[in-house]
Amino acid sequence: MAPPLITTTTISLLFSLHSFSSSLIPKTTPRIAQPLLRFSFLDFLGIFFSLKVESLMRTAVVSGGGGLNSIGSMSTLSSEEKSMVMSSEDSSSYPDEPELELGLGLSLGGGKAKPRPPPAKAAAAGSWDQYARILTAKDFPSMVSTKASSSSSSSSSSPAAKANNNNGSCGTKRTAEPSSPPGRSAVSQVVGWPPIRAYRMNSLVNHAKSPAMEESASAIDKSKGMNLVLDKTNYSSNRNHNVAKERGLVKTSLFIKVNMDGIPIGRKVDLSAHSCYDSLAHTLDHMFKLSAAVGATRSKAEEEVIMGGKRRPPILLDSSSDFVLTYEDKEGDWMLVGDVPWEMFLSSVRRLRIRRTAEVNGLGLMKGTGDS
Amino acid sequence: MDPDQSEDSPSNSANSHGPTQPQSPFPDEVLEKVLSFIDSRKDRSSVSLVRKDWYNAERWTRSKLFIGNCYSVSPEIVARRFPRIKSVTLKGKPRFSDFNMLPRDWGANVHSWLVMFAKVYPFLEELRLKRMTVTDESLELLAKSFPRFKALTLSSCDGFSDNGLKAIASHCRNLTELDIQDSVTDDVGGGWLSCFPENFASLEVLNFSSLNCEVSFDDLERLVGRCKSLRVLKVNDSITLDQLRRLLVHAPQLMELGTGSFMQELTPRQYEDIESAFSNCRNLQVLSGLWEATSLYLPVLYGACASLTFLNLSDVALQSSEFAKLLVHCPNLRRLWVIDTVEDKGLEALGSSCPLLEELRVFPSDPYDRHHRDGVTELGFLAVSRGCRKLRYVLYFCRRMTNAAVVTIVQNCPDFTHFRLCIMTPGQPDYLTNEPMDEAFAAVVKTCTKLKRLSVSGLLTDLTFEYIGKYAKNLETLSVAFAGSSDWGMQCVLEGCPKLRKLEIRDCPFGNAALLSGREKYEMMRSLWMSSCNVTMKGCRLLAREMPRLNVEVIKDEGNDDGQADRVYVYRSVAGPRRDAPPFVLTL
Numbered sequence: 034m035a036p037p038l039i040t041t042t043t044i045s046l047l048f049s050l051h052s053f054s055s056s057l058i059p060k061t062t063p064r065i066a067q068p069l070l071r072f073s074f075l076d077f078l079g080i081f082f083s084l085k086v087e088s089l090m091r092t093a094v095v096s097g098g099g100g101l102n103s104i105g106s107m108s109t110l111s112s113e114e115k116s117m118v119m120s121s122e123d124s125s126s127y128p129d130e131p132e133l134e135l136g137l138g139l140s141l142g143g144g145k146a147k148p149r150p151p152p153a154k155a156a157a158a159g160s161w162d163q164y165a166r167i168l169t170a171k172d173f174p175s176m177v178s179t180k181a182s183s184s185s186s187s188s189s190s191s192p193a194a195k196a197n198n199n200n201g202s203c204g205t206k207r208t209a210e211p212s213s214p215p216g217r218s219a220v221s222q223v224v225g226w227p228p229i230r231a232y233r234m235n236s237l238v239n240h241a242k243s244p245a246m247e248e249s250a251s252a253i254d255k256s257k258g259m260n261l262v263l264d265k266t267n268y269s270s271n272r273n274h275n276v277a278k279e280r281g282l283v284k285t286s287l288f289i290k291v292n293m294d295g296i297p298i299g300r301k302v303d304l305s306a307h308s309c310y311d312s313l314a315h316t317l318d319h320m321f322k323l324s325a326a327v328g329a330t331r332s333k334a335e336e337e338v339i340m341g342g343k344r345r346p347p348i349l350l351d352s353s354s355d356f357v358l359t360y361e362d363k364e365g366d367w368m369l370v371g372d373v374p375w376e377m378f379l380s381s382v383r384r385l386r387i388r389r390t391a392e393v394n395g396l397g398l399m400k401g402t403g404d405s
Numbered sequence: 406m407d408p409d410q411s412e413d414s415p416s417n418s419a420n421s422h423g424p425t426q427p428q429s430p431f432p433d434e435v436l437e438k439v440l441s442f443i444d445s446r447k448d449r450s451s452v453s454l455v456r457k458d459w460y461n462a463e464r465w466t467r468s469k470l471f472i473g474n475c476y477s478v479s480p481e482i483v484a485r486r487f488p489r490i491k492s493v494t495l496k497g498k499p500r501f502s503d504f505n506m507l508p509r510d511w512g513a514n515v516h517s518w519l520v521m522f523a524k525v526y527p528f529l530e531e532l533r534l535k536r537m538t539v540t541d542e543s544l545e546l547l548a549k550s551f552p553r554f555k556a557l558t559l560s561s562c563d564g565f566s567d568n569g570l571k572a573i574a575s576h577c578r579n580l581t582e583l584d585i586q587d588s589v590t591d592d593v594g595g596g597w598l599s600c601f602p603e604n605f606a607s608l609e610v611l612n613f614s615s616l617n618c619e620v621s622f623d624d625l626e627r628l629v630g631r632c633k634s635l636r637v638l639k640v641n642d643s644i645t646l647d648q649l650r651r652l653l654v655h656a657p658q659l660m661e662l663g664t665g666s667f668m669q670e671l672t673p674r675q676y677e678d679i680e681s682a683f684s685n686c687r688n689l690q691v692l693s694g695l696w697e698a699t700s701l702y703l704p705v706l707y708g709a710c711a712s713l714t715f716l717n718l719s720d721v722a723l724q725s726s727e728f729a730k731l732l733v734h735c736p737n738l739r740r741l742w743v744i745d746t747v748e749d750k751g752l753e754a755l756g757s758s759c760p761l762l763e764e765l766r767v768f769p770s771d772p773y774d775r776h777h778r779d780g781v782t783e784l785g786f787l788a789v790s791r792g793c794r795k796l797r798y799v800l801y802f803c804r805r806m807t808n809a810a811v812v813t814i815v816q817n818c819p820d821f822t823h824f825r826l827c828i829m830t831p832g833q834p835d836y837l838t839n840e841p842m843d844e845a846f847a848a849v850v851k852t853c854t855k856l857k858r859l860s861v862s863g864l865l866t867d868l869t870f871e872y873i874g875k876y877a878k879n880l881e882t883l884s885v886a887f888a889g890s891s892d893w894g895m896q897c898v899l900e901g902c903p904k905l906r907k908l909e910i911r912d913c914p915f916g917n918a919a920l921l922s923g924r925e926k927y928e929m930m931r932s933l934w935m936s937s938c939n940v941t942m943k944g945c946r947l948l949a950r951e952m953p954r955l956n957v958e959v960i961k962d963e964g965n966d967d968g969q970a971d972r973v974y975v976y977r978s979v980a981g982p983r984r985d986a987p988p989f990v991l992t993l
Contacts, residue, residue: 225504225911226886227772227802227829232561232587232615236720237744237770288617298595299619 287379293321293387304379310371314347314358321387323348323356349387357388433462441466468492473931475513475537476956479980480521491530492556493522497537499934499974501909503561506936506972508960510987514538514564516546517985523550531582533558544569548576556582556610567594567618574600582610584637595620595643598628606631612639614663614694619643630655639663642696647675653682661691662709667698667721676705684708693717700727707734715740722746722770729754740764745780745802752785756792764798765789769829774804783810790817797855798823805836806863811845821853825860831887831912834864843868850876860884870894874901882907892919899923909934917944920973924952932976940970942993948975949993956982957993 292299300320307313318324349358350371358370362381370378370385431439440462443449446469453463469492472478497513515537522529529551539562547554554577559565562585573583574597595618601608608628613620620643629635629652636659638652644665653659671679686709695703698721710716713735718728719742728747732738738759743751745767755762767785771778783806790796796818806828815821826845834841842863850856850873857879861869865888873880874897881904889895895915898908899922907930916939927933942959949957960972982992 223831223912225501225506226831227769227827228501228504228884228886229768229772229802230503230561230587231505232589233719233768234772236615237722290619298621300594301617301619303591 289382289384291317291320291385291387294389296321302385304382309375310350310378311347314349317349317358317385317387318347323387355390357390358385359388360385433458436462437466441468444469446471465489470494472496474976474978475515475518476980476983477931477976477978480518482979484521484525488525490522490526491528492533493518493526493529493531494533494535495537496535499909499932500536500907501911501934501936502536506911508987508989511960511990512538512983512985512987514540514543514985516540516543519543519546519550527551528553530554531556533560534562535560537562538564539569540564541566541569541572545572548572553579555579556584558582558584558586559588560584560586561589563589565590565593567597570597571600574598575602578602578605579607580605581607581634582637583608584610584612585614585616586612588615591617593618599624601628606633608632609634610637611635612637612663614639614641616641622648626651626655632656633658635659637661637691639693640665642666642694645669646671646679646702650675650679650682653679653686657682657685658688659686660688662686662689662693663717664692664694665696667695667702669702671702680705680708687712689713691715691717693720695721697721698723700724700730703727703731706731710734711737713738717742719744719766719768723751724748725751725754729758732758735759736761738762740798742766742768744768744770746770746778747781748779749781749785749788752781753788756788756790760793761795762789762793763795765793765796766798766800767802768800769802772802772829774829780804783807786810786814790814794818795820797821800825800827800860802827802829804829805833806842806845807835807837808840808842808844808848809837811842812848815848815852819852820855821849822855823858824849824853824856825858825884826862827860828863831862832864833862840864841866841868843872847872847876850880854879856880858882861888862886863888866890867894867897870897874898877902879904881905883909885910885913887912889913889915892916892922895919896922899926905929906931908932910936910938912937914939916940917947920944921948921951924948924955927952927955927975928977930977932974934972934974936972938973940973941968942970943968945970945973946993954978958983958986959991959993961989961991 287305288301288303290299291302302313302316302320304313307316348354348356359367360370360378360382361367361384363383365383367386373381436459440449440452440459443452443466449463449467453460464486465488467487468490470483470487470490471494472483473496475495475497495515495518497515498507498511501507502511513536515534523546527550530553532547532554533556539559541564544565545568547557549572557573557577557580565588570593573580593616595616598613598620601624605628609632611628611632618641620641622644625640625644626648629638635656638656638659639661640649640652640663642665644652646665646667646669649664653662683706689709690712692706692709692713692715695718703723710731711734714737716735716738722744723731723746725747728743728751732754736759739761741755741759741762741764743766752767755765767781769780771780781801781803783803786799786801786803786806787810790813794817797820799821800823803826806826811826815824828842835845842861842865845863846859846861846865846869849859856877859873859877859880859882861884867890870889871894873883877883880902883898883902883905885908892915895910895913896919898905899919905926911934913935915935920935920940921944923933945957945959949955954977956974956976956978958974959970960974962971983990986992
């Protein structure tokens with residue numbers, strides 16, 4: 034386990050940031066809603082260490098699970114963490130969030146306040162962003178409106194549940210779920226503010242990203258364009274911006290089309306509601322009724338017993354099944370789903386297609402590093 | 406069982422007149438005939454208060470029902486009072502549910518209403534729902550219970566899927582309107598469109614622009630071709646430009662069009678074809694959709710814009726230049742919704758191109774300030790106010806504003822009825838003088854005497870609310886966030902503003918004293934919402950005890966301090982406390 038370094042630079046940065054941010058508290062701060070609860074020293078350490086690691090990696094602040102997991106996961110952070118840390122962007126509803134905030138508050142000696150107005154734009158430059166974001170006070174009611182995430186149309190599988198179950202069911206492709214502090218933008222992310230209808234938010238996000246549009250609309254500067262889906266599509270692009278890409282807490286939808294061989298009408302699935310291939314495959318299975326198609330007669334419970342408590346891999350990820358899940362990536366190539374890390378998949382997928390195995394063999398499908 | 410006037414009206418019965426009531430100069434049949442011409446809700450309400458026989462005549466002749474808060478009355482009470490209803494409008498959740506401030510499963514389920522309607526109003530023709538939960542089961546019940554059903558509008562509703570819509574399409578033989586606005590559902594599945602029977606041709610309004618589904622284009626094309634009376638067609642983004650062209654060829658008579666995706670690789674020939682298809686639409690008054698439209702494809706529209714009165718660009722982020730070019734072709738524009746990527750420059754072009762403008766809504770492309778874009782500022786608003794003197798409705802999201810600008814704006818446009826200014830940073834002062842924005846809103850309420858709706862933002866002290874209470878005589882809806890200094894502010898509003906109906910407050914330092922000061926007022930209002938303020942359970946209980954005709958509901962947050970009442974919803978009701986309240990809603 035590589036012990037993270039606590040340098041004097043970091044400490045001084047944190048303390049100076051505290052005085053900076055506290056000077057920005059307006060006179061009319063609404064009262065503190067939440068008493069200091071459930072804070073533990075371990076949480077503090079974990080938060081602190083994860084802060085440090087982030088600064089080392091110079092990535093955008095991310096959203097992730099609660100702070101409690103951070104100690105254990107620190108040991109496994111590697112270069113891949115950069116992408117993993119990006120992954121669990123779903124859900125703004127972490128019951129542990131208050132602890133994170135409180136931990137930071139204590140470390141900086143400040144009391145906890147309700148959402149402060151954000152620091153002036155001048156503050157949002159370079160690495161300040163990360164700290165500023167983490168520190169930004171969060172509206173406490175937003176913590177507990179667990180089901181009311183800003184992107185209203187969450188799919189039937191609760192994103193919060195997914196985030197918490199990550200370690201269990203989706204551990205195959207990575208070693209541990211990093212749990213870094215939830216990301217914040219320079220503006221404090223208060224639930225329901227600015228008051229824009231959830232429908233409109235989703236609309237802005239879902240139609241914002243379009244590579245062709247970027248080419249044709251020359252007036253649109255790439256950084257000024259509608260990159261509201263943020264970095265899912267931009268992440269693996271070659272831009273050398275070191276400006277921390279801000280990731281908000283807001284769960285934004287990422288609907289992509291799914292077609293299946295033999296079915297003329299396609300569907301759409303919200304990728305941001307999933308955090309791993311497993312859950313996506315299960316959802317698609319349900320959507321297109323694939324299990325029924327292959328005549329699964331055993332109930333899931335029975336299957337689990339037979340398999341010794343382990344879940345059978347979903348049909349779409351099972352190489353021996355009749356169906357194969359493929360996706361078209363940004364370059365227009367069709368690839369097998371499941372070969373690259375989830376986040377990389379998210380950043381390059383354009384649409385999905387469920388093909389029947391017989392037809393796949395004729396295609397020149399490109400594969401990733403794994404084998405099917 | 407035709408509901409016509411020949412039925413015995415209860416006003417004829419001997420018991421309806423009290424012994425002290427003089428004989429009415431009109432026979433009841435005449436009274437009813439006259440009253441049947443009155444449509445306005447307010448007038449009908451006044452009529453029903455004149456005397457008992459008028460009350461009865463009114464209730465027998467009312468055919469349109471409007472219920473602004475579904476919990477203010479119960480289906481039973483409604484059914485008892487109004488026997489002959491053909492059209493129902495029902496609104497459910499408080500407005501802040503649009504911004505995810507209400508937990509799921511809060512309520513406002515339409516099902517119990519439909520069950521009653523199926524029993525009592527078999528000839529129901531129209532149902533318009535807003536912010537209600539509508540399940541597939543409800544839609545199925547609707548489809549099968551009302552043989553004359555014609556018009557369904559679902560605005561900001563949730564809970565339904567493909568199956569419910571399939572039932573509507575399959576069973577409502579006389580359907581003329583299917584209007585789904587801002588739906589909050591997930592992937593609905595597009596099979597429902599194919600369920601309209603082959604001979605079904607009565608559709609006049611079809612709007613599925615907010616549904617996340619892919620429909621069979623062939624079936625859609627056939628449907629549009631059959632429905633010769635179609636005047637409103639709003640498709641979703643699964644429909645391509647070329648497909649749209651084919652639809653337009655079938656329906657050049659359209660008055661309202663919502664396009665699909667406006668980006669597609671087109672050959673020059675296709676480009677010409679779609680241009681001429683648009684030019685053939687001479688009746689177009691409303692245009693929306695335009696997802697992903699770029700400067701390359703916008704020009705195909707120009708031919709259809711001459712008679713345009715409402716242009717909804719809130720789904721496409723245009724730049725100022727292409728926006729300005731488009732506006733040149735829309736001289737008759739009265740309503741415009743746009744995203745702030747057009748910036749101040751675009752709004753200047755608006756001021757010069759569209760002098761008839763009455764409504765402007767500018768939405769933010771970057772609400773969380775991730776990309777530090779400028780968006781629009783006070784300059785853009787000023788420019789519009791100089792060019793468009795008839796402005797009466799504005800919704801403006803910006804990052805900076807000054808008092809001086811607002812004062813000038815309302816001097817230019819004193820006819821505002823709806824003034825909704827959202828300075829996106831909570832508690833932000835005038836960026837030039839660093840003072841609170843009190844003077845801005847003072848000017849608004851003093852100058853705009855017709856003001857009915859106001860949303861305030863920025864750094865505000867109690868002074869703002871003093872002004873509002875004193876001057877806003879016609880104000881009906883007030884939205885406040887991150888503002889005020891003490892209870893006195895809210896008290897001013899509650900003591901002034903004689904016509905106040907809806908008050909929604911969040912994150913303000915108003916406490917129990919303020920809450921209680923309005924106790925009599927709440928019975929004259931539709932509702933009060935307070936969240937993240939200083940109100941406690943004790944205060945709420947006191948209010949509930951003193952005002953039995955109010956429902957005082959607190960939405961409990963887990964892990965929250967028991968004393969604080971974090972989300973409070975108060976509304977008048979003749980139906981008593983909710984019977985379907987979920988566990989996290991406490992009625993005190």
